[in-house]
Amino acid sequence: MPLLKKTVMLTFFTAPIALLLSLTSCSGGGEGDPIITPPKPVEQVDKNWKFESTATWSDEFDYDGLPATAKWDYDLGGSGWGNNEKQNYTNSIANGSVGNGMLTITAKKESSGSMAYSSARLVTRNKMDVLYGRIEVKAKLPSGKGTWPAIWMLPTDRAYGDWPKSGEIDIMEHVGYDQDNVHFTTHSEAYYFKINTQKSSTKKIAGVSTAFHTYRVDWTPYAIRGYFDGEKVFEFVNEGKTYKEWPFDKRFHLLLNVAVGGDWGGAQGIDDTIFPQKMEIDYVRYFKMIDQ
Numbered sequence: 001m002p003l004l005k006k007t008v009m010l011t012f013f014t015a016p017i018a019l020l021l022s023l024t025s026c027s028g029g030g031e032g033d034p035i036i037t038p039p040k041p042v043e044q045v046d047k048n049w050k051f052e053s054t055a056t057w058s059d060e061f062d063y064d065g066l067p068a069t070a071k072w073d074y075d076l077g078g079s080g081w082g083n084n085e086k087q088n089y090t091n092s093i094a095n096g097s098v099g100n101g102m103l104t105i106t107a108k109k110e111s112s113g114s115m116a117y118s119s120a121r122l123v124t125r126n127k128m129d130v131l132y133g134r135i136e137v138k139a140k141l142p143s144g145k146g147t148w149p150a151i152w153m154l155p156t157d158r159a160y161g162d163w164p165k166s167g168e169i170d171i172m173e174h175v176g177y178d179q180d181n182v183h184f185t186t187h188s189e190a191y192y193f194k195i196n197t198q199k200s201s202t203k204k205i206a207g208v209s210t211a212f213h214t215y216r217v218d219w220t221p222y223a224i225r226g227y228f229d230g231e232k233v234f235e236f237v238n239e240g241k242t243y244k245e246w247p248f249d250k251r252f253h254l255l256l257n258v259a260v261g262g263d264w265g266g267a268q269g270i271d272d273t274i275f276p277q278k279m280e281i282d283y284v285r286y287f288k289m290i291d292q
Helices: 015-026
Strands: 007-009 035-037 057-059 087-089 096-099 102-112 115-119 121-123 133-140 147-155 168-173 181-187 199-204 213-219 223-228 231-237 252-260 277-287
Touching: 087 102, 087 252, 102 252, 115 252, 133 147, 133 168, 168 213, 168 223, 181 213, 181 223, 181 231, 199 231, 252 277
Parallel strands: 087 115
Antiparallel strands: 007 035, 057 277, 096 102, 102 115, 102 277, 121 252, 133 213, 133 277, 147 168, 147 252, 168 181, 181 199, 213 223, 223 231
């Protein structure tokens, strides 16, 4: 892991005094010790970056069958995924399919692997990995106790270490027992939920499970900003300190999934009578940031 660098400030002396200072320091003296100053934050400037008007990468889901292999891959398995989740993620068309102009991720109550539920977790890792830009997803969410859909981003290379050191961007999270309250969150080593310092915003949006809404991130070197239905609901400004606060200077990829249960999604239990439940995605679009 990178270490926090310290700047050592030394005043230049004539040779005899410098020698005396050296001897005093080595013997544990106080006044002769080097003066150590903490690093100063790098001043950040918002250049008001714009984004291209035409999507650089998109999936409009205007085809039928499995999600396009040129654009999507899968995370597979039923390990709990660090949150005690109860689903097994598959690459079955029963859990992830495209038709009628949309992608549908379906969570089902069924024996799958060693778990009691099945679902899908689609990822663009090594197919669409981006540093900065705008991502917008139009989606209709599942409902009911135990559902935990997410539209989110993870670092592709984990340059600063495992979670949460290399960061996470949650463009949309929703838990079914708290219907219509939608969350936008970022996590890093300094700011994440297990130490209750995460950067997060919540907005009540009526009908997230009965109608389509747009969920968007605008990511620049200056800030991460979140938008629901075009309204800004979140802003986290780069403090210019270290990777512990801002690991968001490396490439990330997108994830779409519906989890079942888990530490948050299952905090009030799982209602087995609601399944199957689905998240429908009308489109996913990435717009490149215009550098300046």
